[in-house]
Amino acid sequence: MEVHRHLDEELDALRATVLRLGGEAEAALVRAMHALTERDTAAAREVLEHDDDIDQLEVEVDRQCVDIFALRQPAARDLRFVMSVAKMAPVLERIADHACNIARAAVDLNTEPELKDHSRLRQMGRIASSMLGGALDAFTKNDAMAAREVIKRDVEINDLYNQIFHDLIEMMAKEPATATRDARLLFVAKHLERIGDYVTDICELTVYMAEAAIIKHMH
Amino acid sequence: MSTPTPTLTTRFVVPHHGTLPARATKIAVAGLSFYYGRAQALQNISLEIPERMVMAFIGPSGCGKTTFLRTLNRMNDVIPGTRVEGNVSIDGQDIYAPGADVVELRRKVGMVFQKSNPFPKSIFDNVAYGLKINRITSGKSELEGRVEEALKDAALWSEVKDRLKSSALGLSGGQQQRLCIARALAIRPEVILMDEPASALDPIATSKIEELIVDLKKQYTIVIVTHNMQQAARVSDLTAFFLLGKLIEVNSTEKVFTAPDEKLTEDYITGRFG
Amino acid sequence: MTTLTALCTFVAVGILVIILSYIAMSGISALSLRFLVDTPRPVGEGGGIGNAIVGSALLLLLSCVVGLPLGIATGVYLSEFGGGVFASVVRFLVDTLTGIPSIVTGVFVYALVVLRMSHFSAFAGGIALALIMIPIVARTTEEMIKLVPHSLREGALALGAPQWRVTMGVVIPAAASGIATGAMLAIARVSGETAPLLFTAFGSRFFPRNLNEPIASLTVQIYNYAISPYDEWHAQAWAATLVLMTLILSINLVVRFLTRKKF
Numbered sequence: 001m002e003v004h005r006h007l008d009e010e011l012d013a014l015r016a017t018v019l020r021l022g023g024e025a026e027a028a029l030v031r032a033m034h035a036l037t038e039r040d041t042a043a044a045r046e047v048l049e050h051d052d053d054i055d056q057l058e059v060e061v062d063r064q065c066v067d068i069f070a071l072r073q074p075a076a077r078d079l080r081f082v083m084s085v086a087k088m089a090p091v092l093e094r095i096a097d098h099a100c101n102i103a104r105a106a107v108d109l110n111t112e113p114e115l116k117d118h119s120r121l122r123q124m125g126r127i128a129s130s131m132l133g134g135a136l137d138a139f140t141k142n143d144a145m146a147a148r149e150v151i152k153r154d155v156e157i158n159d160l161y162n163q164i165f166h167d168l169i170e171m172m173a174k175e176p177a178t179a180t181r182d183a184r185l186l187f188v189a190k191h192l193e194r195i196g197d198y199v200t201d202i203c204e205l206t207v208y209m210a211e212a213a214i215i216k217h218m219h
Numbered sequence: 220m221s222t223p224t225p226t227l228t229t230r231f232v233v234p235h236h237g238t239l240p241a242r243a244t245k246i247a248v249a250g251l252s253f254y255y256g257r258a259q260a261l262q263n264i265s266l267e268i269p270e271r272m273v274m275a276f277i278g279p280s281g282c283g284k285t286t287f288l289r290t291l292n293r294m295n296d297v298i299p300g301t302r303v304e305g306n307v308s309i310d311g312q313d314i315y316a317p318g319a320d321v322v323e324l325r326r327k328v329g330m331v332f333q334k335s336n337p338f339p340k341s342i343f344d345n346v347a348y349g350l351k352i353n354r355i356t357s358g359k360s361e362l363e364g365r366v367e368e369a370l371k372d373a374a375l376w377s378e379v380k381d382r383l384k385s386s387a388l389g390l391s392g393g394q395q396q397r398l399c400i401a402r403a404l405a406i407r408p409e410v411i412l413m414d415e416p417a418s419a420l421d422p423i424a425t426s427k428i429e430e431l432i433v434d435l436k437k438q439y440t441i442v443i444v445t446h447n448m449q450q451a452a453r454v455s456d457l458t459a460f461f462l463l464g465k466l467i468e469v470n471s472t473e474k475v476f477t478a479p480d481e482k483l484t485e486d487y488i489t490g491r492f493g
Numbered sequence: 494m495t496t497l498t499a500l501c502t503f504v505a506v507g508i509l510v511i512i513l514s515y516i517a518m519s520g521i522s523a524l525s526l527r528f529l530v531d532t533p534r535p536v537g538e539g540g541g542i543g544n545a546i547v548g549s550a551l552l553l554l555l556s557c558v559v560g561l562p563l564g565i566a567t568g569v570y571l572s573e574f575g576g577g578v579f580a581s582v583v584r585f586l587v588d589t590l591t592g593i594p595s596i597v598t599g600v601f602v603y604a605l606v607v608l609r610m611s612h613f614s615a616f617a618g619g620i621a622l623a624l625i626m627i628p629i630v631a632r633t634t635e636e637m638i639k640l641v642p643h644s645l646r647e648g649a650l651a652l653g654a655p656q657w658r659v660t661m662g663v664v665i666p667a668a669a670s671g672i673a674t675g676a677m678l679a680i681a682r683v684s685g686e687t688a689p690l691l692f693t694a695f696g697s698r699f700f701p702r703n704l705n706e707p708i709a710s711l712t713v714q715i716y717n718y719a720i721s722p723y724d725e726w727h728a729q730a731w732a733a734t735l736v737l738m739t740l741i742l743s744i745n746l747v748v749r750f751l752t753r754k755k756f
Contacts, residue, residue: 005490005491007489007490073449074489075448075452075476075477075488075489076475076476076477076478076479076484076485076488076489077478077485077489078489079476079477080477080478212234212477212478292651294647294650294651297646297647297650299576322653322654322655323653325650325651325652325653326652326653329651329652330647330651332644332647332648332651334644336642336644336645336647336648337648338645338648338649338663338667339645339666339667340666348649348652348654348662349652349653352652352653352654352658352662353652353653399648402648402652403651403652406652406653
């Protein structure tokens with residue numbers, strides 16, 4: 001006997017808000033990587049301008065969660081859903097922050113002559129945004145298995161990061177003149193690696209929401 | 220320290236805490252069916268209630284939780300035309316066995332009702348009633364001592380100690396209910412059954428009763444019927460969900476309210492059906 | 494609507510006031526201390542209703558002693574065990590008995606007691622009044638006990654009280670004031686009975702010596718004086734009526750006081 005409840009409307013509204021936040025974070029990441037690899041400074045500035053909106057969305061999610069907790073006393077799956085969303089929002093906001101940092105690095109790097117082959121960095125970026133998209137998808141569908149699959153891909157990002165790290169350190173030793181540039185690229189790689197970790201957090205929250213299993217710190 | 224042998228309660232998982240502490244079974248119900256004339260109110264209920272814990276019975280109106288509660292102290296006997304099938308044992312003894320002593324059962328298993336029902340006597344006489352009719356005390360000072368102890372256990376002593384001889388009906392609703400609890404405690408039962416004890420009380424009186432329940436479980440086995448799910452969440456260690464005369468699920472309260480096993484339970488708790 | 498009901502109330506109360514004042518005015522002249530303590534004397538010599546007052550009191554006492562316990566017990570039986578066929582029969586009989594004209598009761602007791610004993614007596618009078626009292630007390634007791642909330646009974650049962658204890662120790666005390674009211678109604682009713690006493694207690698001109706003899710009563714005395722041809726005795730009848738009304742009023746007040754709500 002399904003009964004239409006006001007709580008259902010509020011939960012739907014909350015889901016919509018957090019998915020908008022997720023969408024904005026995903027777009028920011030893609031745009032920031034595009035700014036870097038295609039040397040598109042305008043795109044980078046767009047990312048930086050949008051960041052305030054993303055912050056506001058996070059605040060909005062916070063407010064909605066507190067209201068639901070205070071006024072509706074959600075239980076069981078509703079409780080787990082609201083808990084997960086409340087913890088997911090700041091993670092998405094931080095992903096967007098890292099995207100901003102990548103955008104800033106792009107602005108600086110684009111003022112200097114094009115360097116070299118960004119293929120690994122590009123690949124990292126693709127995996128990161130694909131992971132983020134997959135995580136948001138799994139969250140929408142309440143799919144714990146899909147979330148676990150996304151988590152597995154974090155290894156790829158970490159491996160790529162290690163490779164880039166070694167390469168760039170070598171480069172910096174060999175050609176001190178371009179050291180600043182190399183350092184900036186290294187930071188971009190670091191941001192992407194952190195984004196990979198954050199997406200893993202989002203997937204863990206999705207698993208908790210769907211199965212009531214806490215898999216944090218277990219892999 | 221050796222791990223305790225798995226008892227009834229260690230089967231119940233408390234999410235992220237392990238299991239409930241080990242406790243022996245106080246009341247064992249097996250295959251209990253109950254009939255009002257030809258209408259079947261309870262269907263094949265099997266349940267074990269551990270000692271010195273609080274178990275809450277929840278479920279929508281008419282699900283049989285109060286009927287079930289009343290089978291535990293045979294209060295349904297006073298209703299004509301009722302029939303019991305199956306087994307209810309307390310401390311291993313079948314309480315429906317022919318020749319079972321109902322009076323002794325009700326000494327062991329006390330009851331607090333939904334609407335407080337103090338006798339139209341003084342506060343003292345109310346609490347002393349059970350002691351007098353069961354001839355538990357010998358002598359005035361022992362009686363007075365037991366009455367004081369019961370009133371203290373029910374967190375009412377300080378409010379009434381100067382007017383023990385005044386009428387019980389002059390107390391507020393919350394005080395009357397605590398008086399009824401004191402009256403039940405005076406004869407030192409082992410189990411206390413509570414049928415929606417706070418449903419007629421305001422929030423402050425309700426929270427006093429709930430605090431009391433959490434205190435009492437150190438000594439008594441408590442079973443509480445409640446239609447208020449938050450109350451079940453606040454006071455109980457175990458929760459049993461009933462629907463249309465059937466027991467749907469029994470689990471630790473944490474589990475029931477965060478991740479119940481049965482979809483029906485979850486639907487009820489999240490308000491997805493009335 | 495309010496004025497209409499108020500009007501009706503005034504009329505009803507007014508009639509009562511008129512009756513009482515008429516009695517008072519008519520009887521006050523013959524009232525004196527002498528009147529209250531003296532026995533009846535031939536016309537012209539004064540006399541009083543002393544023995545009648547004592548006789549009425551004794552008859553009431555007798556009927557209470559016999560009638561109240563039986564009536565209350567019947568009422569308790571009907572309410573606590575009133576489910577079965579037997580109880581329904583009892584209830585029907587009791588209801589029928591309330592409707593029997595009191596003169597019939599008097600004749601019945603005459604046949605059963607007075608003829609057996611071959612003389613009138615206070616006993617017979619008391620029994621006749623008791624027979625009138627029992628059905629009234631039984632029904633009101635049953636109703637009052639039924640009014641005791643079921644939750645009170647359950648509270649006592651849950652403490653391990655057997656059924657009889659619940660009835661005696663909780664239910665009856667809780668219904669006590671209601672039962673007393675019912676008893677008072679019955680007493681007030683029988684204190685005004687005349688017809689049955691004519692056949693049982695008969696009447697007397699002397700103070701009662703023992704209960705095995707005919708005995709005077711206010712009602713019979715009033716009857717005798719009223720149907721006499723003498724004005725003096727008519728006056729005495731009015732005075733006796735005033736005394737009877739005062740006694741009934743006093744009984745009412747006393748019982749109300751004794752059964753005031755303490756709990």
